[in-house]
Amino acid sequence: MISKSAPSSQHSVASPNGECIATLQQSCLVITSCAGIRIQSFCVPQGFASRCRLIRWSRRGQVANAGSQQGHTDEYGRIVLADDETIKAFDVQDAQWSATIEKAACNVGRITDVAFGHSSDELLVISDYGIKLTIWSLITCRGVEIRDPKYMIHCYDHRPRTGHLAVLTRHAAQDVLMLLDPGSHELIRSVELPTVDAKEVSWSPDGYWIAVRDVASAGHKVFIYTADGHLFKTYIAAEDGDVIGLGVKRIAWNAASGALALGDYNDRVTILSKNTVYFKTTLGWGQLTPLQSSPVAKFSHPSTIYLPQSGVWQEQITESKDRSYTVAPQPASPPTSSSLAKASSPTHGISILSFNADSTLIATKADSIPTTVWIWFLRTGKPAAVLIHHSPVKHISWHEKSDILLIHCAIPEPAVHLWSPAWAAPRIVLLPIETQGSRLEASWLQSSDNDSSRIMISSTHQYATARIANSTGELVPDVPSINNSAVSLGDVAGAEDMFDEGHSLDLSPIKIAHDETMEVQGGIGGDNNQSGSRFGMGNEVIDDTFHYRRHVKAGG
Numbered sequence: 001m002i003s004k005s006a007p008s009s010q011h012s013v014a015s016p017n018g019e020c021i022a023t024l025q026q027s028c029l030v031i032t033s034c035a036g037i038r039i040q041s042f043c044v045p046q047g048f049a050s051r052c053r054l055i056r057w058s059r060r061g062q063v064a065n066a067g068s069q070q071g072h073t074d075e076y077g078r079i080v081l082a083d084d085e086t087i088k089a090f091d092v093q094d095a096q097w098s099a100t101i102e103k104a105a106c107n108v109g110r111i112t113d114v115a116f117g118h119s120s121d122e123l124l125v126i127s128d129y130g131i132k133l134t135i136w137s138l139i140t141c142r143g144v145e146i147r148d149p150k151y152m153i154h155c156y157d158h159r160p161r162t163g164h165l166a167v168l169t170r171h172a173a174q175d176v177l178m179l180l181d182p183g184s185h186e187l188i189r190s191v192e193l194p195t196v197d198a199k200e201v202s203w204s205p206d207g208y209w210i211a212v213r214d215v216a217s218a219g220h221k222v223f224i225y226t227a228d229g230h231l232f233k234t235y236i237a238a239e240d241g242d243v244i245g246l247g248v249k250r251i252a253w254n255a256a257s258g259a260l261a262l263g264d265y266n267d268r269v270t271i272l273s274k275n276t277v278y279f280k281t282t283l284g285w286g287q288l289t290p291l292q293s294s295p296v297a298k299f300s301h302p303s304t305i306y307l308p309q310s311g312v313w314q315e316q317i318t319e320s321k322d323r324s325y326t327v328a329p330q331p332a333s334p335p336t337s338s339s340l341a342k343a344s345s346p347t348h349g350i351s352i353l354s355f356n357a358d359s360t361l362i363a364t365k366a367d368s369i370p371t372t373v374w375i376w377f378l379r380t381g382k383p384a385a386v387l388i389h390h391s392p393v394k395h396i397s398w399h400e401k402s403d404i405l406l407i408h409c410a411i412p413e414p415a416v417h418l419w420s421p422a423w424a425a426p427r428i429v430l431l432p433i434e435t436q437g438s439r440l441e442a443s444w445l446q447s448s449d450n451d452s453s454r455i456m457i458s459s460t461h462q463y464a465t466a467r468i469a470n471s472t473g474e475l476v477p478d479v480p481s482i483n484n485s486a487v488s489l490g491d492v493a494g495a496e497d498m499f500d501e502g503h504s505l506d507l508s509p510i511k512i513a514h515d516e517t518m519e520v521q522g523g524i525g526g527d528n529n530q531s532g533s534r535f536g537m538g539n540e541v542i543d544d545t546f547h548y549r550r551h552v553k554a555g556g
Contacts, residue, residue: 012463015057018446034445042090051083058120078120084110118163144185154200159207189229216247249349254359263350267301267366301366306331311385325426334372334388356398402470408442414457416442427473433462
């Protein structure tokens with residue numbers, strides 16, 4: 001069943017666990033459940049609301065200040081709004097709590113991006129041109145600055161469970177990986193990287209490995225580090241005959257850390273095996289070709305598709321603009337970036353890698369054929385399905401529990417494309433909202449039962465939700481919300497209550513910087529050559545990988 005559309009003055013944003021939807025309506029921030037029940041609302045100054053560019057939720061399952069008696073456990077989470085200079089944070093559980101950070105970028109341009117850290121008691125703010133990464137504490141009312149971060153969205157990553165922060169920085173033409181302690185953000189270790197221009201850092205989901213991707217012009221290189229910052233393995237792809245490797249464009253870990261997917265500019269996807277990185281298999285037609293001492297199956301997303309044993313589906317649009325999938329005649333030739341691009345330079349490479357919940361399937365998109373989504377069986381390396389659309393694919397995401405893939409294309413209609421291996425055919429759901437030429441965004445929401453899933457699509461004016469059956473993909477009637485306790489969490493506080501001096505935090509930064517030897521300045525310094533004693537999982541401690549080298553006595 002499709003819900004009635006709700007008004008908004010900016011894109012509505014679903015919380016990471018899909019329980020809540022945040023909507024900015026003029027001078028009011030409204031929090032509703034996925035079933036449409038209002039949970040909370042906050043007054044926002046009209047001038048700030050009109051300038052607001054970013055809305056961010058705290059991450060799923062975050063615990064405020066984990067391991068400390070300060071802070072709290074998030075049931076619904078916190079939310080932050082930001083314009084060019086100011087940040088305002090709210091707590092869905094506590095209407096009386098709020099925080100305001102003025103000049104959050106520390107007078108260095110405007111705010112480029114803001115996100116919650118490992119806990120909902122800290123905010124990470126990237127200033128304009130990537131000059132500084134500032135970590136603001138909502139408990140101590142202080143900030144920590146890290147100079148010269150790599151100017152990109154993948155320049156930092158938090159270690160699962162413990163929250164250790166890995167940050168890519170660059171000082172004096174040298175890439176450096178900084179590992180910071182959670183909470184205090186004290187520098188534990190700094191590692192000079194052998195990269196030309198590192199582009200991405202990513203912790204494995206089990207927290208034991210750190211993957212660093214080098215710039216594509218440096219070759220097909222990915223570096224694997226241990227949790228305490230020691231280089232464990234370097235993956236350099238060999239050239240295949242006359243085909244020169246164009247470098248890695250995207251990396252992604254699977255949920256069980258059993259594989260690391262590498263998407264390169266040759267439109268190939270390579271899967272490195274669990275932990276060891278000694279074996280790899282590349283998604284292809286299931287044919288294994290030996291490469292040095294490792295088994296490998298090479299595959300490039302071709303512009304002409306012939307898969308008689310796999311489902312190849314093509315989107316069809318009728319004269320009345322009804323959309324549906326039909327079986328595509330083979331061989332099929334989807335539109336290429338050369339035919340779609342307005343500019344003279346078409347794009348290439350794997351831009352999207354997405355594992356499903358149990359890591360049995362992976363969905364990929366190659367920019368050379370931007371309207372096509374490939375879905376692969378990881379066990380066999382063969383395609384499960386190929387979906388060809390009329391417009392380029394913007395975003396894909398798997399449902400967190402079921403094997404349903406959400407595909408959102410760059411189209412003016414509020415339509416969502418869905419695929420599941422359990423369905424006879426993929427489905428397209430059209431939601432009734434007014435777009436008025438604005439950009440659309442689609443996402444998953446939490447469903448009230450295990451037999452259905454809920455989706456949301458939003459514009460800058462409205463949003464709407466729909467509930468579909470997991471077994472068939474058909475729209476199903478809505479059911480009353482089970483968690484009725486979420487309906488009332490307190491009276492709505494007024495602007496005077498939330499933004500007075502008693503609740504608004506005055507935050508000023510403590511500076512962290514590094515010189516050529518990567519020493520921390522500003523009174524939070526620490527030995528940058530400490531062993532991995534602070535990388536434990538709770539009571540578990542990860543020893544220094546090469547501790548034995550420190551205790552070898554000199555002979556003679």
